[in-house]
Amino acid sequence: MGVTLAKIRQNLVLHGTVANKGIAFGKLSFVKRADIGHEKKEIKNTKAECARFEKARLHAITQLGALYDASLEKLGEQNAVVFQIHQMMLEDPDYVSSIKDVITKEHSNAEYAVTVVAQKFEKQFLEMDNDYMRGRAADIVDISRRINEILMMHDGILNNKGISYNHEGSVVLAADDLVPSETVQLDQKAVAGIVTSKGSNRSHTAIFARTMGIPTIVCVGDSLTEDLEGHFVIVDGNSGRIYVDPDNETIERFSEIKKTDDVQNSHLEEFRGKPTLTRSGNKINLFANSGSLADLELIKASDAEGIGLFRSEYIFMQASDYPTEEEQYEIYKKVLETMGDKKVIIRTLDIGADKTAEYFMLKQEQNPAMGLRAVRLCLANRALFKTQLRALYRASAFGNLSIMIPMITSVDEVIETKQIIREIKRELDEQELQYKDDVEFGIMIETPAAAIISDELAQHVDFFSIGTNDLTQFTLAVDRQNADLENYLNPYHHAVVKLIENTIINGHLAGIWVGICGELASDEKFLGKLIQLGVDEMSVVPSSVLSLRAKIATLG
Template identity: 40%
Template sequence: MEGIGVSNGIEISKVLIKDVKEEIPRYSIEDISAEILRFKSAVEDSIKDIENLILNEKLAKEEMEIFDAHICMLKDEEFLRFVEEKIKTDKINSEWALEKGKQFFVELFNSFDNEYFKERSIDLIDIINRATNKLLKKEELNYEKIEGKFVLVAHDLTPSETVKIDKNKIIGFITEIGGKTSHVAIVARMLGIPAIVGAKNILSMVDNQSIIAMDGGNGQFIINPTQYDIESFNEKKKIMQIEENLDKDFLDKIPLSKDMKRFQVACNLQVPTQLDEIVKNNGEGIGLLRSEFIYMDRKNAPTEDIQFEIYKDIAVQMKEKPVIIRTLDVGGDKEISYLNIPKEENPFLGLRATRYCLKEKKFFKTQLRAILRASNFGKVKIMFPMISSLKEIREAKNLLQECKKELDYEKIKYDEDIEIGIMIEVPSAAIISDILAKEVDFFSIGTNDLIQYTVAVDRLNNNVSDLYSNYNLAVLRLIKMVIENGHKNGIYVGMCGEAARDVNLIPIFMAMGLDEFSVNPSYVCRVKRYMSRYDIYQCEKLCKKVLSLETDEEIEIILEEFENQNKK
C-alpha cells in the first residue's frame, strides 16, 4: 500500500490510533431529569479538571486568568439555562444540546463588533468541547501514559499536534490526508520522524493490535508484514544508515563545490527545541525561523515581551550566526483561531501572511518591535512572507520605520542596520524581482508556495498532487531569474523551501548561483556532501541541458542519471 512519503525513515512497529473526530450524536431521551443531571455532572467534572490544571501546573498570570474565565463560563447561568431548556424542550441528549448551545453563543459573540467578545467565543468553544468530551468519555492522547514505541495512525494531525509528539514513543506517523508540503509534513521532517500522508482509508484497515512497516521516503507501508517483508524493510534501513554515516563525515566541513566555490547551508527552525539539532549538525545559521509557533496553542496573541524573550534567547544561542525571522505567516493551511480571520472560499489566495499583518497594523507592530529589540542580542534579520507587489514591501518597511522611531523615543536599543528581506513565493514577485531587489537586502525563495502558485495546484490536494513537482520547468526558470536579478542588484539569494534539500536539484541551484541553502537540520551534512561532488562547470553544463528540456519527467530522469554518475 502507498501514501505520500514526506519524511525519510523506515520503521516497523505497533500501531497507535488517534481517535477520529466523532460526529456529535443526536437521540431522543425519555428521562429529562436524568439527562440534565448527566449534563451537570459533565460540567462539574470539567470544572474540576480546570481547577486541577491550575493547581498542578506552573501557569503564568495570563494563563491563570484564561482558565479562571473558563470556570466562570461553565458556571454561567444563562449558558446552563440554555442547554437545560434544549434538553427539556426538544427531549434531546446533552451532547447535542451542548452543540446547539455552542453554535448559538459563538454566533452571538462573533456578531458583536468587539474584539473582546470574539476572543471569548474561542474560549467558549474550548470549554464546551471539554464538557462534550466528558459526556462522550473521550480523553486526549496522553504520551506519559503510553508505554513502548508506536507508529501513530490518524485521519489528520494539526501542526501543533505534530510538534507535541514525543519522539521517544512515537517513531513514525501515517495520516489519511495531507500533501508533500503541508505544514504537518514540514514539522515531521523538522522532528526527524518518518511520516506518510495521504494514506487513504488506512484507519479502516488497522486497529491497536496491528503492526506496520513504513518507509517515509517513498510512502510505502505494509500492515501486518510477513517475515520476508520485515527483512526487506530492515535491509533498506541498513542502506539508509550507511548514507547517514557518510553524511557525518561532513559535519565539520565547510560547504564547498569540488572546485572550491563557497556556499552557505543554514537551517529552517520550526520550534525552539530544534536549536540543539542545528548546533549538533553545524548549521550556519537560521535561514528561516517560522514565527508561527509563538502564536499557536494560545488563547490570546503573545505580547511584545513574550515574543522578545523568545527571539532574544534564540539569537543569543546562535551567537554570531545569522537568524532570519519570518514575520507571521498565517492563513492558507495555518489557522490561529483567536485571530478571527474570516473564512474564505480560497484561503491560499486570500488574507494571509503579510497581507493580514498589513491590515492589522497594531498587531503587526507588536511583532516588529519584538524582533527589533532582539536584534540587539545577535545577528537578527527580518523577512516578510507572501510579498506580491512593491506596494506591500514599502508599506511593511514604513511600519518597521515607525517601530524604530518608537524605540528611539523610548531609548531602547536595536540593530539600526538590521537587514530586511522578502520571500519570493508568488510568480508576480519573481517576475518583478529586479524591482523588488532594489528595496531589500536579500531574497529567500520559498519553493513550496512558488510551485503551488506557478502551476496552479493546491499543494494539499491529493487529487492533483501528481502535478506538483520540484522539477517543473516554469518554476526552475523563475528561480534562475530571481537569482540573477538579486545578484545584478548586489543582494544575496537563499532558498528555504523543500526543494533546497532535493539532492537531484543541488547541482542546478549551484549552477544558478544560489548563495544559501536553508534546510531541516538533519539535512545539513547531506547537502554539503552532495555539493562536494560537483564542480561548477559540470553544474552549469547540466543546468543548460535541463532548462532546454520540455517536461518534468525528462528533467527528473536527467537529474537522477547525473546524480548516479557522480556518486561517491
C-alpha cells in the same frame, strides 16, 4: 481459519503520511488505554461537582510540571515546553468556564462535561486549514484525558500505569493517535516504530518522534485495525508504507535498506560541524525552517547554520487575540538567544490564504491566495505591522536577526515598509530602547512580478529569498491546495526555472545574496541546478540538513 487469515494478511500493505523517516521492524502493539466512563450522569449538587473538577484540574497542572522537568533531558527545553503550554491550556478561562457551564446547566458529572468540551475544541482545531493548527487537536485531547483519568483515580476506579507493551522484544506501537504525554514516556529500547490511524506530521507527537529518532507514520486511516495486534510489520518511514506479515524476500530487502540507511547516517555524521561546501569549495549557507519555539532544539540538533525562515504567523495563529508587542518581543528574543551567533531570518506576518486566525475577521475571498494577505494586510493595518516590527527590532539586540517581508510585488511596498522601520527606529531612540541598527532587510521573491523586476527591487534590500512554492503556483496558474491539479504543479517548469535564474542574476549584479526557502531547496533532484544557478543560501526542514550538506559536497 488461522491459516486463511494468515494468507489474507501476508504482504498486506497499509499507507500513511511520513512523520519521521527510517525503517523499523516489530510486532504491532496497540495502545490499551483505561476505559474511562464518559456517560452522562445526573448530578444534584453541581457546586460540589465543579469543585471536584477543579481539584482534578489543579492536580493535572502539578503533574504536567513534573512531566516538564522529566522531559528536559530527553527532549530539550524547546520540546519539553509543550507541557508548560498544556498547563496554560488548563488555565484558559474559555476551556475551564465551558466545562463548568456544562456541569451547572446540564446537571452533569465532570467526566461527561470534560469530554463534551474537549470534543468541541478538538473539532474546531481539526477543521482549521493549517496542518500546524490541526496538530493542536491532540493537545486538547491530552489535557482532557488527563483530567478524566485523575477524576477516576481520585474515585479509586483507575490506576495510572502508563503505556504497557503487549509483546516482548521490539514493538511497533499502534494507536488512533498518541498524545504528547504518552510519546515522551515511551521506552525507546522497546518501541522501534509508531503508526497511528489519525494524527498529523506537524503535531507535538510527530516532533517528539523525530527528536527521539523513532520511525513514524501517521494518518493510516481505518485500515489500521486491532485485529492486526501481534502481527509482524515493517514500517517504511521513507515511503509511508507499513508491510504486514511480509514474506522473507521483503524482510531481506528492507533489512538491506536499513543497513544502508545506518551506514549513510553514520556517514552523514562526518559532516556535522563542518561548513557546507561544493566540490570546488564554494560556500553555501544551509539553514533550517522553523514555525515555533518548539522547533528550536530540533534545528540545533540538525546542525543547521541558522534559521532561514521563522514563520512568525504561527505566533498569531496560536493566540486568541492580537499578540502584544511584549509577547512577540519575548518570543523573538528567545529564538535569537537560543541560536546565539547564528543568523535567524524572521518572516513578518503572512496571515491570509490558507493561514488565518478568527480574530482577524478577514472577509471571505474568492481567491484568497491572491487576496489581502502578507505584506498587503500589514500595510493596510499599519498599527499591527508597527507592533511586530518594534518587537523584532527590540529583540535584535540579543542575536543575529534578519527581517524578511513576504509577497512583495512592487518597489513601493518595499519603500513604504522601510519608511515604517525608520519611524520605529526614531521611536526606539527617543525611548532609549536598545536595538541593532544594521539588521539585514530582505524580501521574498514569490510572485512573478517580483522576479521580473528583481533588478529594481535589489537596489532597496540586502537579500532575496525565493519562495518556490508560491512562485510556482502563481507562474503556472495552479492552486497548490487543489489535489486535482497536482500534475500541473511542476516546480521544474522552464518558466519557473527562468524566473529563479533571473532573480539570482539580478541579485548578484546588485551585490546582494540570494536564498531559496521553498520545497525546491530540499529537492535533491534539483540541487545540482540550484548550485549551477549560483544560489547562496538554502533553508530546509531540519531533518534534511546533513543529507543535503553531504550531497552538496559532491556537486559543483
